[in-house]
Amino acid sequence: MSRRSASTRTGFGRILVFVYGVFALAATARALVQLATQASTAPVAYALSLFSGLVYIVATWALATDRRRVALVTICVELTGVLVIGTLSHPDDIDKASVWSDYGNGYGFVPLVLPFLGLWWLWRIGRPNSDG
Amino acid sequence: MTVLQIVLAAISAVIALWLVVLIVRDLEPNDYLYAALGLLEVGMIALLVVGLVQVAGDHGDVNVAAYVGYLVGSVVLLPVAFLWSIGERTRAGTGVLLVAVLVVPVLFLRLHQLWAAR
Numbered sequence: 448m449s450r451r452s453a454s455t456r457t458g459f460g461r462i463l464v465f466v467y468g469v470f471a472l473a474a475t476a477r478a479l480v481q482l483a484t485q486a487s488t489a490p491v492a493y494a495l496s497l498f499s500g501l502v503y504i505v506a507t508w509a510l511a512t513d514r515r516r517v518a519l520v521t522i523c524v525e526l527t528g529v530l531v532i533g534t535l536s537h538p539d540d541i542d543k544a545s546v547w548s549d550y551g552n553g554y555g556f557v558p559l560v561l562p563f564l565g566l567w568w569l570w571r572i573g574r575p576n577s578d579g
Numbered sequence: 580m581t582v583l584q585i586v587l588a589a590i591s592a593v594i595a596l597w598l599v600v601l602i603v604r605d606l607e608p609n610d611y612l613y614a615a616l617g618l619l620e621v622g623m624i625a626l627l628v629v630g631l632v633q634v635a636g637d638h639g640d641v642n643v644a645a646y647v648g649y650l651v652g653s654v655v656l657l658p659v660a661f662l663w664s665i666g667e668r669t670r671a672g673t674g675v676l677l678v679a680v681l682v683v684p685v686l687f688l689r690l691h692q693l694w695a696a697r
Contacts, residue, residue, distance in 0.1 A: 461671035465663055465678055472652060480644040555685075 454513045455572060463568055466561065467507040473554070474546040475500030496545035499528060503546075506565065519569055526562035533559065583629065584687040587622040591683040594619065598677040602670050613661075616676070619683070620657045627654050630690070639697035646693045653686045 456464050478497035486493060502525050509518035533550035551558030580588070594615050601608060630650040634643050660679030664672040 457667060458669070458671050461663070461667050461669075462674040462678060465660060465675045468659070468663075469656075469678075469682060472655075476648045476652065477645075480642070480648055484642065484644050 455510045455515060455518060455568065456513060460510060460568060460572070463564060464507060464511045466557070467503055467510060467565075470546065470554075470558065470561065471500060471503035471507045474503050477546065492545060495528075495532060495547075499525075499532075499546050502528060510565070510568075515569060515572075515574070518565070522562050522565040522569070526566070529558050529562065580687055580691045581629075583622065583626055584691065587619060587626065588684045588687055590615070590619050590622065591680045595677060595680045598673055598680065602673050602677065605670060607668055608673055608676065616657055616661065616680075619680075620654075623653050623657065623683075626650065626690075633694075641697045642693055646690065649686055649690050649693065653683065653690075656682060656686070 454460065474496065478493060478500050481493040481496055502521060506518060506521040506525060508514075509521055529547040529551060532545060532547035536545075536548035546554060546558050550556060594612070597612060597615070598608070600606075601612070627650045630646065634641065634646060656679055660675050664675040666672065
């Protein structure tokens with residue numbers, strides 16, 4: 448069981464990809480519902496909400512296909528997003544919330560922990576082996 | 580939460596404990612576990628049907644799009660987790676099932692909150 452992982456999608460990465468996938472679906476679906484039903488209420492917040500969904504989609508894809516550079520860049524964007532949106536958002540703006548609002552409080556703070564786990568995982572498995 | 584949601588949440592809790600035991604003892608999921616997951620999935624489909632009937636009826640101010648979104652998401656969750664987990668039959672693959680089963684009650688909580696806003 449302690450075999451070294453050859454890919455970002457094996458071992459712990461298997462679980463990480465699934466969690467990213469859940470958030471890709473949750474964040475994107477949430478943004479689409481917001482934009483479809485109340486786009487005029489807070490267009491900027493909903494656009495950011497959609498952006499967070501796209502970031503999770505790319506991160507899921509990159510981790511699932513062992514594209515480490517893309518994964519690294521995307522997860523850094525994700526970390527920046529959750530920290531900036533988390534700091535700027537007001538906890539009581541429920542209708543304007545995205546997954547990253549209030550540091551992901553509405554999602555058990557998983558959005559705040561996830562990029563750290565992702566970066567740790569990328570650091571842990573290191574560079575791809577040229578001999579596969 | 581509805582009775583069906585409470586029963587399904589209890590089933591997920593039992594399956595979650597079961598999965599923890601499998602992970603700790605480094606055992607692969609057996610057919611009984613997959614049968615239990617299948618039972619849970621049947622319950623999720625029933626929940627979708629009940630939810631769609633509710634939404635078609637008198638639903639007040641419920642956010643229908645979000646409500647249906649969570650219902651569909653809860654039906655999709657377990658099959659996707661199953662397919663992704665069998666790709667790697669290790670503790671990690673079993674861990675994927677554990678995450679999915681832990682997400683189930685969270686979805687019920689959201690459904691409950693959305694319906695309570697009626």
